[in-house]
Amino acid sequence: MRVEIWSDIACPWCYVGKARFEKALAAFPHRDDVEVVHRSFELDPGRAKDDIQPVLTMLSKKYGMSEAQAQAGEHNLRAQAGAEGLDYRAEGRDHGSTFDMHRLLHLAKEHGRQSELLQLMYRANFAEERSVYADADEFLIELAVEAGLDEGTARQVLADPAAYADAVREDEREAAELGANGVPFFVLDRKYGVSGAQPAEVFERALTQAWGERSPLQVIQEDTAEACGTDGCAVPSR
16 A cells, blocks of 8 residues: 655644654554655745745744744644654744755655655754755755765755756645645545544554555545645644
């Protein structure tokens, strides 16, 4: 069975949702027969590479809230991430374009290192003090090498804006066709869709339902599931 996950590195609920899904997958009896493929989805498509701003500023503009309210939301997200065993830096993070990151992830997919690079990018964006946007190229190359990719090849990809650009856009086009207007969005064997950072129990149920079944895509969604869309990311109230 194949599970495709549409996500963006700038999406905190994708970071949390990935951990919840992996918890469910670890408990799934057929986990060794599940292929996980990560797909591209930009929350801020078309954003210029040099258009970088503090996360709190971005949240304030997106939601029309004060920076104090945005900061409170970030602290609540840190608690949500911490509950999944994830580090989360609630203060001082930047926000910017993730297009080059997605291009590198497609390179990593070709070399069987996609999951490793994605996790390193999440860690860099949400847990480390160094900005993955302000020092983009060199930092991304370091992460690519850490994930097991060749440094020279990673440099060539970043130097060529067209490299894997079509692959990123194709993922995004396909997400739109499937009705995904926010992330994370999980598609199980093209039978079931799970929208948002659902609890592990929901993922467990979806894996069980999808296993061995043949049916059109059905979206499994709960009103309380947090996700990120082009208008921003849902901020937990408590």
